Amino acid sequence: MTTSELAQGDALESADDVTAPPYRLQPLLHDLVSTVMAPTSALSGPDGQIRAAGVQGVFHADSRALSQVRLLIDGVEPEAVAHAPAGPGRTRFVSLARHLGDRHPDPTVRLDRVREVGRSGMTETVEIASTASADVAATVTIELSCDFAPIEVVKSGGLAEPSPPSAGRPGELHWRSGAIRVVVTGEGAEADPGDPGTAADGEPGGATRLRWNITLAPRTRVTLRWRVAIDDPAAVVVAPAGQPEWSAPEVVAADRRLTRLLHQSLDDLRSLRLAEAGAPGDVFLGAGVPWFLTLFGRDSLWAARMLLPLGTRLAGGTLRVLARRQGVRLDPGSGEAPGKIMHELRRHEFAVEGNNLRLPAAYYGTIDATPLWISLLHDAWRWGMPDHEVAALLPNLEAALGWLGDHADPDGDGFVEYIDGSERGLANQGWKDSGDAVRFHDGTRAEPPIALAEVQGYAYEAARHAAALLEAFGRPGAARWRDHAAAMAERFRARFWVEGPQGRFPALALDRDKRPVDSLTSNIGHLLGTGILSAAEEADVAALLASPAMAEGFGLRTMSSADGGFSPLSYHCGSIWPHDTAIVIAGLARAGHGAQAASLAEGLLAAGESFGYRLPELYAGDTREVVGRPVPYPAACRPQAWSAAAAVTIAHVALGLYPDVPEGRVTLRPLAGAPFGPVSVQGFRVAGTEVRVSVGADGRADVTGLPAGMSVVGD
Incomplete structure (x- = not known):
């Protein structure tokens, strides 16, 4: 997630990081009550x-x-x-x-x-x-x-x-x-x-x-x-004026857990709105309370992407805020590089006593925010972000592609990878950024530089998305980036796939020696729907993600219970993160695996009910039969932006509305069998126009109120 190597659950990472007693522990907060209106x-x-x-x-x-x-x-x-x-x-x-x-x-x-x-x-x-x-x-x-x-x-x-x-x-x-x-x-x-x-x-x-x-x-x-x-005149983030940048949808669902979860989640998202002190008009979502109530590239981008069914204004604000802070120089201390999208913004250096971690106020130690920025711009365009807003960000798109082509692969092996050049920043720079997050099947840690599986999928998707934008707006380079994506897919297929006890699947990562890190993790679910996998490969991944070792809890485990590094209360090696599960749910639905998507969504709804419909950052990956309800992760943020946004993803996937405004069409692809019963939402936005989408008990979907010139096509 967001965080630092002072990750929850790793409390100062490990005993190796603690130079002298007393050993200080991060305070617990699972039983505290948060009342929030950012900042x-x-x-x-x-x-x-x-x-x-x-x-x-x-x-x-x-x-x-x-x-x-x-x-x-x-x-x-x-x-x-x-x-x-x-x-x-x-x-x-x-x-x-x-x-x-x-x-x-x-x-x-x-x-x-x-x-x-x-x-x-x-x-x-x-x-x-x-x-x-x-x-x-x-x-x-x-x-x-x-x-x-x-x-x-x-x-x-x-x-x-x-x-x-x-x-x-x-x-x-x-x-x-x-x-x-x-x-x-x-x-x-x-x-x-x-x-x-x-x-x-x-x-x-x-x-x-x-x-x-x-x-x-x-x-x-x-x-x-x-x-x-x-x-507090020196604060780098401020409260934005006005009402939320997204619609307030009216939801009717046979499964009342969905309506309750969505209602509370939208309240929480409203309370997490932020803007930069110097640009109060561009709104983004702070990552979470209490540790991350500021701008986090990856988190803010994912949350905005998940909220696209409710409008593109939040996406526009998030894209512009990050574009203004896009990297312009090479700086190993901060991780900055030309075209790179930042990770974290603070008032001052984030330094932890007793730990080597020292992050500058503007920190760029993230490997995935840049391709995610590109894909958010593309997806917002597809949902109807005005052309003039998209065009204004095309120079930043080209700069981001420059980073992807010139700086994302330091050893030239064709994969996007990271290593902390400062020795004071994050050792791991994907969304699982705790120090022990990247482990082999036997539990040993992988050594950097590390090329994460999901990041290759993000980069592949970003290259194709960028090609579509460049072509549509008459800019050069579309063919180059389509070829770049095709070559990435071939390299990925040749190097990442491994055989495990449960079958064949993509490895979590490649380590410094280019060995596949052969643990089975939720990361590979992020590849679904990106296009980097074939249909047959997606089916193999979907089957493994739905296996008991991954999905017998209240959502998707971050690591299989059969792996040596698994612990249900590990921050990234066995716990369940609602946003991670939601991303995989969306990928499963896009790839046509609706039954698996519905099963994981039901797990999130059950967890939401247990947590009073305010989903935390993460919770334990225990088996349902063992505890009957999710065990809290004791230092999890709550509310958390991308956890709250997961409710929107569940509603969106259930209804299956996929617009392509530039092409003038909308695809309707609801989950087969209407697993949540009849569902109706008034307030999804396509090109700024509120529409009504409904799925009946028979699984048939309908949409009304589309902008003029938009047509509905079958899947």
Whole structure:
């Protein structure tokens, strides 16, 4: 995925990376509640309390503003009973104050705490209601602290000293670190900046707090409000204005899990919208909360590609943002090269204590973002991105092809490969970028330079997509890139295929000695539909991906359970990633293997139900029969852009709408047998026009509302 070699699950990679005790562990977050409106996010316990521990806090961009927000009534924490999302950027927490009110089993004092995260801060409304038979008097306090910890310090399990506050106007507290300013205001509250040398109300001294004294008559309620505002002029990402760049589809499906998953996923995607500080009009999706709420080339590209059925505006913004930062020089330290699309954007160098990883603020260590950029431009064009927008990006397309032809194959063997030239960057630079992700069948690690299987498929597809664009817009080079793709396919067929216990399949990669890395992994599913495989080869791959060793969990395992490196809780060697499964689902459908696609999609729907319809970044690859529900991966981001986008892919594949706007036609190819029952979506967009697509119980598909001049053709 996105990440660094401080990958979740590898906690500082391995013992070899830890030079001295104590061994610091990345904080877990699977049981935390995220409330997000990018670039601001709040992570708390299920009770709504933000404690000074782990990754809890209110974050803005890549810095933590508040490290503690703890609500007390008469010095006692309320008892939590429920929490639930309440729309994009909003969460409701329900708790009880059982020490107040009548003395009988039914609670009589209830708190509803509604947290709303905005673009540059957070507001909380605390409604306290009493059904007690007599007046209830109490003191409500909110204890606060601020440490300005950078996200990489939090991620590595490090600590930061709390920053001292200062009082402002009545009910106001201030913190400052460099250019960042944090202001907390409590309506009608007394603000106490605290004093380490004193104690108040019998509580430990020194707490910074807001305080309200309240009295509730029988069957009345009181509402308290407070807010935090964050001014961060140095942030590299900002909140975009306006409404989302995609449609809000109306979905009716017999399988209600699909409608619920899509509804929650669209809320999550709305909360992950971002723009660069200098170009607020071009919107992209931040990768995920909390570690990756910024621009990530691969993640942002895949998420935009998966959302194309809802419109091309997000794709356009993502393409332009990355085009502006396209590489122009050779720099081994950052991985930059002419024409290359970047990997990751941060405020400053991403350096982890106790680890050799040091990524510059603008880091280019990705092998696949450049071909994915090309294919997103092509696919957006096919979905109806205006010609003038496509034409404006053709110079960047040609520069990307320059990288593919001149820099993507450093040893000249005809394969796209990577090696970290800086010795401080990512050792692996595909989407599985943890240090142990590329393993042979016996579990041993492959040594770089490494040529990944799926990257050859991306490059093949990108060359053909680029040829189609160059030809359509009257630019030279189409024949060259078609020939380039054909030669790639032949080389791939000759070098990558291996024999395993379950049959013949493409290897995960070639290592530095050009040996096939012979583990069976989900990577080969990304080859489906790219064209680099023949129909017979696609059938072989589809059969293996549907085998129990790969697909007996809630989706597709990243590695076969028969391989020596497999572990269900490995970040990239046995876990299940929703976006990975969704990409393979789409490839299976494009290649005509609908039954396998439907089975994997059902796994994601079952997982979505278990996770409250907010799919995490990844979860364990356990067998369904063993646990009955997916086991969380304890450091997974949630929400995560491409995990949320997987819901759109499932709906799209079920309906099978494949437009080619330049050619004036639409192909309808729904999954055979209507595996999710009747499905209807109003709000898919073709050339900016909303259309209705439906599949009946008999599996027949229909589309209405197409733009003038578009015709429907059979598969």
